[in-house]
Amino acid sequence: MTQKTMLMKRTQRTAVIILTIAGAINFLDRSTLAIANHAVRDELGLSATQMGVLLSAFLFAYSFSQIPMGALIDRLGCRIMIGLGMLLWSLAQFSGGLAGSMEFMLGARIVLGITETPLFPSVPKIICDWFPLRERGRPQGIFQTCSTIGPAIAPPFLTGLMLVFGWRGMFMIMGGAGAVTAAVWYLLYRNRNEVALTREEERYLEEGENPGTGQRAISFAAWRSLAGSRTTIGMTLGFIGVVYMVWLYLTWLPAYVEQRFHLSIAQAGWVLSIPYVFGTIAMFSSGFIVDALARRGVTPINSRKWPICVGLTLASVFTVFVAFADSVVSIVVLLSIAFLFLYVASGACWMLVNVVAPRHIVGSLGSIMAFGAFLGGAFAPLVTGIVVDQTHSFVGAFLSAAVVSTVAAFIYLIVVRTPIAIPERVIGGTPDLVAPH
DSSP: OOOOOHHHHHHHHHHHHHHHHHHHHHHHHHHHHHHTHHHHHHHHTOOHHHHHHHHHHHHHHHHHTHHHHHHHHHHHOHHHHHHHHHHHHHHHHHHHTTOOSHHHHHHHHHHHHHHTTTHHHHHHHHHHHHSOGGGSHHHHHHHHTHHHHHHHHHHHHHHHHHHHHHHHHHHHHHHHHHHHHHHHHHHHOOOGGGSOOOHHHHHHHTTTSOTTGGGOOOOHHHHHHHHTOHHHHHHHHHHHHHHHHHHHHHHHHHHHHHHHHTOOHHHHHHHHHHHHHHHHHHHHHHHHHHHHHHHTTOOHHHHHHHHHHHHHHHHHHHHHHHHTOOSHHHHHHHHHHHHHHHHHHHHHHHHHHHHHSOGGGHHHHHHHHHHHHHHHHTHHHHHHHHHHHHHSOSHHHHHHHHHHHHHHHHHHHHHOOSOOBOOHHHHTSOSOOBOOO
16 A cells, blocks of 8 residues: 655645635635525515525526536636636625625626536545545535535524624625625645655555546546436435525524524524534544445445435434424424435545546536535425415425435435446447446
8 A cells, every 4th residue: 555645645635625614615615695684574575475486596506507617627727627616606606795686686696606616516526536435524524514514614603794894794704704705715735646756656646547548538428428327317306405405504594493482683694504514523433434434444435425325315204293383492402413415425425426437527517416416405395385375384394305315215225226337439449438436
């Protein structure tokens, strides 16, 4: 087993730390409208359905941007795509604080969705570039904690900003934080092809992998073959279950807790931070879980698939319990358990991306999966707003999410079975384009 050099250690540490911070800011920016739900609705005179449209607009824009963004990531590299995307999404976030109408806010949310697109599909590619196959679970799991750290600190932190500076000031401050992080990323990170590696370092990074596959550029024919793969389709449909439930909670949970238990904005903020702490523990642990399963002889695909299936199923069960919770204590406990299982599944979904396909198409695979999943999940905020307007209750929305996630678990179980292979005739090269197992 080749030992990692100081350059490898420094590059890996820098990438994971900055990406995790950027991801946390990413989720804080997504959460601002949910935290300011009542304040924005009151000031702009919006119904719950209209707020549902605003909350879903981000996701629709985010999903439709995935396909072209994945191709750009594989061609231009993660340094420029993440840096530019972060800068532009920060400007969109800042402009949300200037909104004087639903239309203006809608435009800001759409731009936010488009420009946040590069981050998550880039991370599996970065991990494939700088970590050998045997080490990829833990860094992906550490990064994925941003999707729970952000929502965990969002209620108390964003609520505090809003109480001091108003909801407009909250939007603008978060925009400034993202712009600074974008500059740090661009200055410190380098793509793998921008670094002169020794032969020892190349051997370390390619352990367990077909040598040279990372240098190929993906063609349209190869991309089409990738998109039509049974495994790609199964991952995309299955990931809808994760995205739907995550975004139901992320966008409507603050308003639900305030309305159901008559809490103030500040009280709701602290109550909601507790389940996300458990989600962070789960996300961080997910990488160790899949690596431990792999060390015990479980195949790379199954070491990811089993946590996904079990996590989604049990998250669905506890979401049903959440729908009928009758006290603040019970909903905190039930949400915490649901989040433990949901975020183990979420982390494993992205970890599956970086073992099921060759390194040079990982960015495209991540973007295809995210496109379909976020397109399906985009209906969660909208459907919830309509359900609340029609029934004056959130029960139907929670039960719908439980059904969607249960079906998703079965899709992963039945459909996702084999690594993705791109036929030789499509790439015109050597027939080694199969994920290593």
